[in-house]
Amino acid sequence: MLKRYLLILFIFSASTYAKSFKTEHFTIEYDENVPLGVVEQLASRVSENRNVILGYLNQSKQYKGTPIKEGVIVYVSKKHRIPYQYLNTIHIPEKRVLSAFLKGHSDKNGMAIIHELVHVYAVSAFRKQKKKGYGGRFFDDGLAVFLQHRFGEAPGYPDFGKDLYRAVAKASVKYGGLIPLAEAETVRNSSKSGIGRRLAYLQEGAFTQFLIENYGLDSYFRLYFGENFSAVTGRTFAELEQDWISLIGRFDNKKSVERH
Incomplete structure (x- = not known):
């Protein structure tokens, strides 16, 4: 009392x-x-x-x-x-x-x-989903990173004004590879490496950009609010991730980007 x-x-x-x-x-x-x-x-x-x-x-x-x-x-x-x-x-x-x-x-x-x-x-429809103590904020943080990058008045974390695709490619080399997208939130919240946390944020933002650029804002929000990936895009999440990985690989000047 x-x-x-x-x-x-x-x-x-x-x-x-x-x-x-x-x-x-x-x-x-x-x-x-x-x-x-x-x-x-x-x-x-x-x-x-x-x-x-x-x-x-x-x-x-x-x-x-x-x-x-x-x-x-x-x-x-x-x-x-x-x-x-x-x-x-x-x-x-x-x-x-x-x-x-x-x-x-x-x-x-x-x-x-x-x-x-x-x-x-x-x-997002996933915000309240819990996994290992964390909410399902993969899409939420992806959209937040993407819009901060696009409309922020000054460069800031995690991209510091750099193109998101290029920033992912560069950070993934330092980290030792890309983080599987399904594990990005876990890494972002629990990584002991500053580069791991930053890469997770960058990947979420860059994947958001990829989806909006390729499928449009309406389709993106259908995914954001919980609709099935195949129904909206004609491709599974795994297939979209591979498409995205191939794109990121084009921005790595030293070697092909691989998953960690």
């Missing part, structure tokens, strides 16, 4: 010191040490990115909106070192926010606002 009371007290105390900046579509939560001018710039960036994402998603008649109905909260976080999304909340590291809008701060990784907003506005 005492632990529960202290937890409630801590949450109440933490919220007392937090400030809120409310807009029509989202609220930014931040601490007092973050200048209001920075918060206003962040709000403008989030609003622009939100419009870009929804504009892209709504090109497809298959997109029906998000099941997340709560108002979006953008939390400028001291705790998290990397951007993170959970339900209607996205956490952006305070260091990265200050780096983006204040001189004298440096963080090359960027805020990944588009990436995290995609997780809020585009929830």
Whole structure:
């Protein structure tokens, strides 16, 4: 009982010191040490990115909106070192926010606002499927990486502005081969190698790009929302993976790309 009371007290105390900046579509939560001018710039960036994402998603008649109905909260976080999304909340590291809008701060990784907003506005049919403690976010992270790459204001993780196909080919050589796509999420969440985690993200984004380029956005979202691969594309997932591997191999100047 005492632990529960202290937890409630801590949450109440933490919220007392937090400030809120409310807009029509989202609220930014931040601490007092973050200048209001920075918060206003962040709000403008989030609003622009939100419009870009929804504009892209709504090109497809298959997109029906998000099941997340709560108002979006953008939390400028001291705790998290990397951007993170959970339900209607996205956490952006305070260091990265200050780096983006204040001189004298440096963080090359960027805020990944588009990436995290995609997780809020585009929830795949596989999101709640669990495997070894992780949700089924292969498609979700693939779309998030692809749209961050395409529409992000500045180069950032995992591609740092490089073409996704070329980035996969290069990273796979360092890793020792491609990760089987069915294992990408497991590697992304549990890899002890930074290059393994990065390659998994890159592969998910590059495979998303491959599907959209070859079968169109409507067909891609049919897959995203759970329809059978053969019914939508005429090819199985395994066959599509082989097509994709052959494509990636064309971007490796040193040797043919093989599966790890």
